[in-house]
Amino acid sequence: MRRLKELGLTQSLDVGYLLAPRGRALLGLPAVSTPGPEIEIAVSDGDVDVAELTALYDAVGWTAYTRDPAGLLAAVTGSSRVVLARRGAALVGLARVITDGASICYLQDLLVHPDDQRTGIGGRLVRAVLEPYAHVRQTVLLTDDDPAVGMFYRALGFAETREHGDGTLRAFVRVLPPS
Numbered sequence: 255m256r257r258l259k260e261l262g263l264t265q266s267l268d269v270g271y272l273l274a275p276r277g278r279a280l281l282g283l284p285a286v287s288t289p290g291p292e293i294e295i296a297v298s299d300g301d302v303d304v305a306e307l308t309a310l311y312d313a314v315g316w317t318a319y320t321r322d323p324a325g326l327l328a329a330v331t332g333s334s335r336v337v338l339a340r341r342g343a344a345l346v347g348l349a350r351v352i353t354d355g356a357s358i359c360y361l362q363d364l365l366v367h368p369d370d371q372r373t374g375i376g377g378r379l380v381r382a383v384l385e386p387y388a389h390v391r392q393t394v395l396l397t398d399d400d401p402a403v404g405m406f407y408r409a410l411g412f413a414e415t416r417e418h419g420d421g422t423l424r425a426f427v428r429v430l431p432p433s
């Protein structure tokens with residue numbers, strides 16, 4: 255199966271959407287390990303440049319983005335909310351959301367530099383980027399069919415669509431071929 259990360263998305267088609275039921279996205283989360291005090295998580299006010307974005311996205315292998323750096327910058331700066339993790343000046347993580355602020359949040363892109371994974375940064379980024387949207391009923395995302403990533407999102411209260419409710423929920427996606 256063709257991996258969506260090579261198509262500009264970040265997951266395989268057989269996983270489908272993951273969905274956090276209303277109010278669950280930020281509630282009842284298991285504790286995650288805390289990163290060192292040198293990591294700062296902050297909402298971006300546009301203080302991110304294309305070179306550091308490209309380096310971070312390349313570090314996790316998301317080449318569909320980095321083949322088009324201008325498009326990557328447009329995607330990040332055009333998002334509803336972007337949260338950055340920095341160690342000093344170095345960008346080590348990012349999460350971004352596209353939302354109407356009322357009924358739907360789409361978590362598009364969550365990434366932590368491989369050198370900094372499993373230190374709690376990913377969990378902190380998800381909480382920070384979704385923090386203003388606790389009232390929004392649906393939070394959805396697409397991700398690779400990777401057991402570790404599945405464990406990560408389950409630890410944050412998400413469920414695969416086929417595991418949600420009575421199991422009848424399905425996700426559909428349409429992706430343009432690379433230009």
Ligand SMILES: CC(C)(COP(=O)(O)OP(=O)(O)OC[C@H]1O[C@@H](n2cnc3c(N)ncnc32)[C@H](O)[C@@H]1OP(=O)(O)O)[C@@H](O)C(=O)NCCC(=O)NCCS
Nearest residue numbers: 287314364365366371372373374375376377397402405406
């Ligand atoms: C997925 C990703 C964002 C997780 O970020 P992270 O900072 O490593 O995750 P955290 O340290 O916050 O992990 C929180 C919990 O999730 C679970 N988890 C995270 N990564 C895991 C792994 N590789 N295996 C098993 N469980 C994992 C654990 O329960 C973990 O808590 P613990 O470390 O106390 O056991 C990161 O691995 C990443 O950037 N991967 C590449 C990009 C990607 O696939 N992004 C997601 C698709 S949108």
